[in-house]
Amino acid sequence: MPRLVRAGNNSGMTLHASPEPQCQVAEDMPKKDGAIEIEGRVIEPLPNAMFRVELANGHKVLAHISGKMRQHYIRILPEDRVVVELSPYDLTRGRIVYRYK
Template sequence: MQGTVLDTLPNTMFRVELENGHVVTAHISGKMRKNYIRILTGDKVTVELTPYDLSKGRIVFRSR
């Protein structure tokens, strides 16, 4: 799902607002962390949601 980063939280966590209006807490995927991809407030990102808890997810791509 596509979303916009609203806020930066401790431990590389982010508050992301999805296209449908929901707000989730997301962390950075391992490959993004390994390649030092920086995420700032306002960035457009792609988020994978966990099927077990729809309020948590993983940021897998930062749009340009």
Template sequence: MTRTRKGVEVEGRVVECLRSGMFTVELENGYRVLTHISGKIRQNFIKIYLEDRVLVELTPYDLTRGRIVFRYRN
């Protein structure tokens, strides 16, 4: 069973690493968003570091919180 993504996807850069897999990401438009790691990234042990470029999925209900769904290679 696959889930369809119903959020807004934007690119950003990790500016702060918080505890428990939470990150602060600065989006391309300058906004800062509190994000957490998606389940697939956690399952595959993909590490997220400061200054990494990531793809963030935001829900249409709360644009201040999101989920990191992809980490771009440098």
């Protein structure tokens, strides 16, 4: 249903129908804008569900477990192969989004 919008000055007000605002559907939105996914290996567990991960290119990053992995009680142990999602803003920190079997 179109919204009614006032137009004109106070003496001669008229109502015009304005078009409905366009909403983005969740499937049209990108999953993560600018996130970099790279494979790595867990070196050591740290407190508060943090892990030191060595990436395939040799860099070491500090990573935490993603919410879905916490929700499904997926355990991560040293020497596990994982996929880490890095933010383009800070390439030394990441989120573990997948653990290989």
